[in-house]
Amino acid sequence: MADPVIGILGAGKLGSTLARIGVQAGLSIHIGSRHSVADLQWVIDTLAPGAVTMTAEAVVATSDIIILAIPLNRYRDLDPTAFAGKIVLDATNYWAEVDGTKNLISDFNTSSSEVIQAWLPEALVAKAFNHMGYHDLEIEVDRHPAVPRAMAYATDHESIKPQVEAVLARFGFTPFFIGPLRFGLLLEPGSPLFGAAIPESEFAAELAKIYTSPYGQKIIAARGDQIH
Amino acid sequence: MPAKLQFGLDTFGDLAFQEDGTAMSADATLRQVVHEAQLADELGLQMFALGEHHRPEFAISSPEIVLGAIAMVTKQIKLGTAVTVLSSDDPVRVFERFSTLHGLSHGREEIMLGRGSFTESFPLYGYDLQNYDELFTEKIALWQKLLAGGKLNWSGKFTQKLTNTTVYPQLPKGETIATSLAVGGSPESIIRAVYYDIPVVIAIIGGEPTRFRPYVDLYHKAAQQLKKPEHPLGMHAHGIILDDEAEARSVGWQYIRAEMDRIGIDRGWAPMTRDRFEFEIDKGAYYVGTPEQVAQKLAKNMKALDMSRFDLVYGTGGQLIHQREATIRNYATKVVPRVRELIGGEA
Numbered sequence: 001m002a003d004p005v006i007g008i009l010g011a012g013k014l015g016s017t018l019a020r021i022g023v024q025a026g027l028s029i030h031i032g033s034r035h036s037v038a039d040l041q042w043v044i045d046t047l048a049p050g051a052v053t054m055t056a057e058a059v060v061a062t063s064d065i066i067i068l069a070i071p072l073n074r075y076r077d078l079d080p081t082a083f084a085g086k087i088v089l090d091a092t093n094y095w096a097e098v099d100g101t102k103n104l105i106s107d108f109n110t111s112s113s114e115v116i117q118a119w120l121p122e123a124l125v126a127k128a129f130n131h132m133g134y135h136d137l138e139i140e141v142d143r144h145p146a147v148p149r150a151m152a153y154a155t156d157h158e159s160i161k162p163q164v165e166a167v168l169a170r171f172g173f174t175p176f177f178i179g180p181l182r183f184g185l186l187l188e189p190g191s192p193l194f195g196a197a198i199p200e201s202e203f204a205a206e207l208a209k210i211y212t213s214p215y216g217q218k219i220i221a222a223r224g225d226q227i228h
Numbered sequence: 229m230p231a232k233l234q235f236g237l238d239t240f241g242d243l244a245f246q247e248d249g250t251a252m253s254a255d256a257t258l259r260q261v262v263h264e265a266q267l268a269d270e271l272g273l274q275m276f277a278l279g280e281h282h283r284p285e286f287a288i289s290s291p292e293i294v295l296g297a298i299a300m301v302t303k304q305i306k307l308g309t310a311v312t313v314l315s316s317d318d319p320v321r322v323f324e325r326f327s328t329l330h331g332l333s334h335g336r337e338e339i340m341l342g343r344g345s346f347t348e349s350f351p352l353y354g355y356d357l358q359n360y361d362e363l364f365t366e367k368i369a370l371w372q373k374l375l376a377g378g379k380l381n382w383s384g385k386f387t388q389k390l391t392n393t394t395v396y397p398q399l400p401k402g403e404t405i406a407t408s409l410a411v412g413g414s415p416e417s418i419i420r421a422v423y424y425d426i427p428v429v430i431a432i433i434g435g436e437p438t439r440f441r442p443y444v445d446l447y448h449k450a451a452q453q454l455k456k457p458e459h460p461l462g463m464h465a466h467g468i469i470l471d472d473e474a475e476a477r478s479v480g481w482q483y484i485r486a487e488m489d490r491i492g493i494d495r496g497w498a499p500m501t502r503d504r505f506e507f508e509i510d511k512g513a514y515y516v517g518t519p520e521q522v523a524q525k526l527a528k529n530m531k532a533l534d535m536s537r538f539d540l541v542y543g544t545g546g547q548l549i550h551q552r553e554a555t556i557r558n559y560a561t562k563v564v565p566r567v568r569e570l571i572g573g574e575a
Contacts, residue, residue: 011415012414012415012416013413013414013415016415020442042449042453043415043419043446043449046442046445046446046449047415047442047443073358096347096357097347097357097360098358099358100356100357100358101351101356101357133497134413135434135439138435138439139434139435139439139512140504143507143511195492195497195498196498197498198498
């Protein structure tokens with residue numbers, strides 16, 4: 001299977017970091033943001049040399065797998081028709097500092113990636129790259145060369161799992177499937193898994209006790225039960 | 229290489245601990261900070277900068293008042309903030325506080341703008357964090373107009389309308405309030421600092437400092453692209469400098485780690501493992517160890533990142549009085565001279 005072209009939307013802390021890691025892994029990286037190509041190109045050439053800067057529209061059109069590294073509150077800027085048939089890795093989180101102190105987008109009954117999937121009905125959305133701090137994507141990975149960190153993902157589309165896992169592995173992580181997209185709630189800010197940059201076995205152990213955590217208790221209180 | 233090196237201290241006014249381990253009050257901590265600034269001044273350090281926080285573990289919410297007190301008992305040290313959250317403040321009042329400090333200190337004041345690690349000032353002062361960028365853009369423009377002095381005409385979306393207004397005390401003719409901008413890992417913040425022609429101080433509080441090299445490159449590149457001048461670069465990092473390495477590490481584990489974990493709860497960081505903590509000392513962002521160890525590490529990182537300014541955050545997490553003061557003494561009398569020697573060039 002030829003390597004997919006990876007598109008990254010967003011060139012801030014996370015987008016530029018993922019672009020750098022992707023290029024270093026030998027992947028074709030296309031990146032774009034709300035800035036013009038002229039304004040972004042020299043930034044990317046400096047922070048992630050080798051990644052190709054283009055407009056956001058061109059990134060979507062030319063990439064097989066698109067990573068969303070934009071503020072969650074900008075998701076309505078994405079054109080649903082352009083995403084038809086594309087695999088989308090949703091790395092966004094509801095983050096009060098960026099998205100406002102009141103979360104009007106997602107809640108304990110609808111995880112933020114389910115909101116994205118609903119907005120992009122014909123895209124094949126997986127939640128991934130959201131639970132690890134952008135700095136730890138490099139720091140924790142590089143200082144444990146022999147023990148890859150687990151990168152959890154969730155998706156409703158069984159068919160894309162091999163491709164998603166291949167990409168996560170190329171970025172240097174052990175893919176860790178946690179279930180359909182609704183399970184993505186377990187990876188969101190507030191969860192003990194949010195921020196986790198740990199190996200697979202430790203991740204599994206944390207996941208196993210999630211409902212004993214205050215966050216897990218809040219999920220049960222809001223949904224009446226664990227996520228099934 | 230940087231022409232002139234500057235070494236200073238930062239503190240957020242972490243509540244200190246008495247020798248018997250009991251926590252000092254905020255009041256007593258404030259007086260201790262003034263005392264420590266006096267010590268730093270006597271030992272020849274060049275900058276003493278205070279953070280602004282609104283949380284139980286920190287005593288300083290009004291840094292300029294503390295700096296005003298320090299101004300009266302010090303002679304040469306610059307008196308700074310690290311940082312002033314301009315976006316959740318009124319630039320006119322900020323200007324008045326700093327121009328007052330300018331007078332009291334014979335022009336030793338310096339303001340560092342930024343957002344800092346915490347964001348509690350936004351709801352406290354009635355601002356929406358979601359407007360951070362817009363608030364910052366508008367207020368920094370007003371700040372630069374205020375620095376220019378004279379009669380002001382201004383209207384903005386988040387700020388007051390000013391018509392032919394002079395803000396007092398005006399700065400003496402030809403003088404200004406030295407202004408820098410604190411940044412973390414956001415490329416846009418670096419570019420913004422270049423755009424506004426303001427020197428940058430990078431907070432490097434985790435990971436190998438050399439990982440910030442791309443951001444330093446971005447700073448240089450942005451100056452070229454935007455045709456703006458470059459200013460000396462600075463960084464800020466946490467440290468504990470004691471004669472005994474094991475003791476420094478143990479104090480670090482007790483206090484720095486505890487503070488990082490407290491911050492982490494708000495910021496969504498995982499609790500710090502012992503392994504990560506040791507890594508931060510051995511290879512990462514913490515300057516914890518003996519004076520020679522810290523000097524070697526600091527000289528290496530300053531060279532690798534083209535840094536000419538370093539601000540050591542001391543007293544992180546509180547610490548006992550003698551530990552705080554030992555760090556200041558070791559830094560001023562042993563580390564700084566040694567780093568100057570290791571880096572060479574014009575001191």
